[in-house]
Amino acid sequence: MNFVALRMLTGDRAKYLGLIFAIAFSTFLLQNQTSIFAGILARTGSQIADVTDAEVWVMDPATQYFEETKALKDTDLLRIRGVAGVDYAVRLFKGLPVARTPAGRFSQAVVMGLDDATLIGAPRKMLMGSWERLREPNSIVIDKAGYLLLFPDEPLELERTLEMNDHLVRIVGISDASAPFASFPIMHARYSEAVNFQGRERSQMAFVLVRPQAGITPKEMSQRIEAETGLRARTRDEFRWDCIRYYLKHTGIPVNFGITIAIALIVGLVVSGQTFYLFTVENLKQFGALKAIGVTNWRLMGMILLQALTVGFIGYALGTGMAAAFFEITAHKIATRGIVLLWQNVVGVGVLMFLVVIGASLLSIRRVLVLEPATVFRG
Amino acid sequence: MNTISPTDTLAVQCQDVHKHFGEGDGRVQVLRGVNFEVSQGKLTFLVGPSGCGKTTLISVIAGLLDTSGGDVHLFGNNTEKQAPNERIDFRRRNLGFVFQQYNLLPALTAAENAAVPLLAAGMKRREAVDRARALLVKLGLEQRMNAYPSKLSGGQQQRVALARALVHEPRLIVCDEPTAALDHATGEAVMELLASSAVHPERAVIVVTHDNRVYHFADAIAHMDDGRITHTEQRN
Ligand SMILES: Nc1ncnc2c1ncn2[C@@H]1O[C@H](COP(=O)(O)OP(=O)(O)O)[C@@H](O)[C@H]1O
Ligand SMILES: [Mg+2]
Numbered sequence: 001m002n003f004v005a006l007r008m009l010t011g012d013r014a015k016y017l018g019l020i021f022a023i024a025f026s027t028f029l030l031q032n033q034t035s036i037f038a039g040i041l042a043r044t045g046s047q048i049a050d051v052t053d054a055e056v057w058v059m060d061p062a063t064q065y066f067e068e069t070k071a072l073k074d075t076d077l078l079r080i081r082g083v084a085g086v087d088y089a090v091r092l093f094k095g096l097p098v099a100r101t102p103a104g105r106f107s108q109a110v111v112m113g114l115d116d117a118t119l120i121g122a123p124r125k126m127l128m129g130s131w132e133r134l135r136e137p138n139s140i141v142i143d144k145a146g147y148l149l150l151f152p153d154e155p156l157e158l159e160r161t162l163e164m165n166d167h168l169v170r171i172v173g174i175s176d177a178s179a180p181f182a183s184f185p186i187m188h189a190r191y192s193e194a195v196n197f198q199g200r201e202r203s204q205m206a207f208v209l210v211r212p213q214a215g216i217t218p219k220e221m222s223q224r225i226e227a228e229t230g231l232r233a234r235t236r237d238e239f240r241w242d243c244i245r246y247y248l249k250h251t252g253i254p255v256n257f258g259i260t261i262a263i264a265l266i267v268g269l270v271v272s273g274q275t276f277y278l279f280t281v282e283n284l285k286q287f288g289a290l291k292a293i294g295v296t297n298w299r300l301m302g303m304i305l306l307q308a309l310t311v312g313f314i315g316y317a318l319g320t321g322m323a324a325a326f327f328e329i330t331a332h333k334i335a336t337r338g339i340v341l342l343w344q345n346v347v348g349v350g351v352l353m354f355l356v357v358i359g360a361s362l363l364s365i366r367r368v369l370v371l372e373p374a375t376v377f378r379g
Numbered sequence: 380m381n382t383i384s385p386t387d388t389l390a391v392q393c394q395d396v397h398k399h400f401g402e403g404d405g406r407v408q409v410l411r412g413v414n415f416e417v418s419q420g421k422l423t424f425l426v427g428p429s430g431c432g433k434t435t436l437i438s439v440i441a442g443l444l445d446t447s448g449g450d451v452h453l454f455g456n457n458t459e460k461q462a463p464n465e466r467i468d469f470r471r472r473n474l475g476f477v478f479q480q481y482n483l484l485p486a487l488t489a490a491e492n493a494a495v496p497l498l499a500a501g502m503k504r505r506e507a508v509d510r511a512r513a514l515l516v517k518l519g520l521e522q523r524m525n526a527y528p529s530k531l532s533g534g535q536q537q538r539v540a541l542a543r544a545l546v547h548e549p550r551l552i553v554c555d556e557p558t559a560a561l562d563h564a565t566g567e568a569v570m571e572l573l574a575s576s577a578v579h580p581e582r583a584v585i586v587v588t589h590d591n592r593v594y595h596f597a598d599a600i601a602h603m604d605d606g607r608i609t610h611t612e613q614r615n
Contacts, residue, residue: 001498004487011486289482292443293543294471295499296464374443376482377434377555 001295005303008283009310016311019275023315023353024322026268030349031323031341033264037257039339044247045240046178046338047110047186053120054090054209055218058225058233065246066239067181069094069206072231079229080208085221087213090115094206097164097197099185101150109146109185111164113194113204120209123188129158129173134190141173145334146185164197179338181247268353272315273360276308280364284371291373300368304361312357320346389452390551390583391417391440396449398435409435411606412449419550420580422573422596425587427603433587436603437553440585442470454550471499475544477554477573481536483528483543489535490515490524493542500547514542518572534565538572545577552577554586558593570596 010016048057048066058080060070072091080089093113100106114121114134122131127144134141140162147156160171169189177186189197195204210233212221222233234242248254280287287300323341330336398410409432417423425433438444440451442458450457453473458466475496483492490511497507515524518538528536537557544552557573558566570586570593577584578598586597594600601611 003504004484004491004495004498007486007491008484285482286484289476289478289484290495290499292441292470292476293496293499294467294474296467299499372443374438376443376476376478377438 001299001303002306005306006310008286008303009279009307012279015275015279019272019279019311020315020318022267022272022275023312023357024318026264026272027316027319027349027353028322028326029264030261030268030352031320031345032326033257033260034345034349035323035327035341036339037253037261038342038345040181040253041244041247043179043181043338045243047112047180048236048240048243050123050178051121051209051236052124054211055236056210056212056222056225056233057236057239058089058208058210058229058231059206061230061232063206063232065243066094069204072205072208074205076229076231077205077208080210080225080231083225083228085213085216085224087211088118088120089208089210090118090120091191091205092121092207092209093191093194093204095194095198095204096184097199099150099187100163102161102163105150107146107149107185109164109187110180111140111187111189111194111197113189113191116190116192119190121188123173123175123177125176127174127176128156129171131173131175131188133172134188136170136172138167138169138193139172139189140169141175141188142171143175143177143186145179145183145337146187147171147174148334149183149185165199167193167196169193183335265352269356273356273363276311276357276360277363277367280304280367284367285376287368288371288373288376291368291371292376297369301365304364304368308357308361308364312353316350316353320350388419389416390419390454391415391585392450392452393436393440394450396436396439396451397447398432398439398444399447409606410439410446413606413608415601415608417583417585418599419583420578421598422578422584422586424594424597424600425585425603426589426591426594426600429589431603432606433603434555437555437585437587441474441476441553442466471496472547473550475547475549475552477537477540477544477552477557479556479559481528481533481540481560483536483539485528488525488527489520489531489539492528492539493546495543496547511542511546514546515539518542518576532565533561534569537561537569541569541573541577550582552582552584554584556587556589558588558590563592566590567593
């Protein structure tokens with residue numbers, strides 16, 4: 001009877017394609033929106049993830065997330081170094097100066113000032129030049145996206161100059177830093193130079209980066225630092241999540257995406273669920289005839305489930321293909337780099353669509369089970 | 380319970396069968412004590428005015444509806460005493476149906492439609508459709524076996540429905556106004572085919588009809604009025 005079920009399904013071409021379209025469309029929309037949502041949120045802490053030299057971030061207790069920081073005092077650094085188990089602790093400057101090109105283009109930039117002696121926190125993924133050249137005077141490393149923003153349509157090359165607060169700097173390296181939340185260029189420089197890029201504010205020691213000695217976990221380390229200094233210490237992952245949570249709580253991003261995701265869900269649930277249910281209802285006479293002929297309820301349930309799973313699977317596969325194609329294109333674009341289709345979202349949406357399909361078929365099955373076979377004699 | 384004794388010549392035996400729908404003010408008493416016997420090897424017509432309960436009676440006989448009182452025996456089995464699954468199984472093996480509105484599945488070809496009772500019994504698709512084809516040839520539809528119902532005339536559709544009722548060689552065939560939707564000549568042809576192909580010494584055929592122009596095919600005619608069988612005339 002399986003082929004009978006499939007023929008019933010495909011026999012009504014318009015409804016069959018409509019069902020597949022509805023499922024494919026909502027699958028695409030859900031995977032697309034949840035992945036972009038996750039990608040954008042992940043960007044809020046991407047500069048934290050890029051620092052692989054240190055596992056613990058220490059900051060003023062008033063600092064809640066990466067973008068907005070309250071400066072630490074120089075004495076804080078000494079106190080942190082005094083905590084037992086600290087292998088090294090180095091300063092990290094974070095500033096938002098305006099960078100200008102000789103051609104007159106300008107943009108606000110995220111500048112990370114690295115400890116002069118160790119250059120801890122330097123970008124490890126270099127496309128051109130090298131981070132060691134930051135030791136040269138008046139040098140910076142800029143990320144590729146930032147470079148293309150300031151020097152549009154020009155080839156990547158070193159030794160170009162930028163001006164920040166009357167300081168002329170040279171580009172000695174081009175990095176592949178992860179995309180930041182705001183699409184500013186990401187620049188790395190030595191601490192002693194970076195503090196001068198911004199003017200007015202003197203010192204801006206936003207963070208102290210700490211590596212614990214062997215045998216001490218980052219979590220233990222951060223707890224010790226917090227206990228002994230009263231500063232805020234977070235492991236790399238904790239701090240990333242702090243940033244994500246901050247944006248979830250204090251911005252319109254979740255609401256915006258929430259609305260789209262809700263619409264996609266409703267389209268998915270209502271349109272595909274409802275269409276499938278109506279499909280069964282319109283075929284009730286056929287199911288009634290099969291019942292009269294002696295097809296068992298189990299068999300009929302199997303037929304409906306097969307129909308539902310078939311359209312569900314085809315629609316889901318098409319939608320996932322569409323989402324994959326979408327991200328294949330956008331993941332290579334500068335503005336949307338790093339935003340990818342996450343397997344978690346593919347699986348999650350798959351489970352969701354499965355539940356929708358099962359829900360719709362349960363409603364359909366109920367209609368067929370309560371159907372009186374004697375109705376086949378009635379016109 | 381499920382066995383059929385070959386010595387039983389009575390296919391259907393209804394004793395004081397009652398049936399009503401609804402309760403209270405909405406209660407409709409449709410069958411008011413039906414006594415009715417149908418023999419094997421015969422074409423029995425069930426006739427009577429519209430609304431007198433013919434469809435209800437054959438639904439009860441076919442086990443599609445429960446009685447509200449009285450007994451129905453098919454080949455000596457009281458189907459109402461069977462477990463639900465047993466009853467569906469009994470119906471699948473022993474009954475064939477022809478409906479006024481044909482009730483073919485629009486997405487299946489003529490041959491596939493005729494094969495449905497075999498498929499329901501678990502037969503492989505190829506074998507089931509082959510057997511249905513052989514039967515359709517006998518019923519004069521060899522040119523139309525791969526056609527979909529929407530491409531068939533009413534008479535052709537009813538012949539496919541007849542093949543579907545016969546393909547699994549059931550012991551009892553019930554037909555509800557099989558010619559009502561057809562013009563006279565086509566109805567006559569379908570009835571003739573029914574008489575010649577369905578009737579078999581070990582099978583009973585019950586045909587509900589309004590159409591007195593086809594009475595000459597009947598071996599017996601049961602007259603029904605107001606929820607009772609008033610009299611039965613034997614022919615030939
Ligand atoms: N499910 C039902 N509920 C209520 N009344 C019904 C139902 N089925 C049939 N009836 C009533 O039973 C009577 C007999 O119907 P039916 O058996 O179809 O008669 P016939 O086939 O002789 O025309 C009619 O009055 C009809 O309205
Ligand atoms: Mg009727």
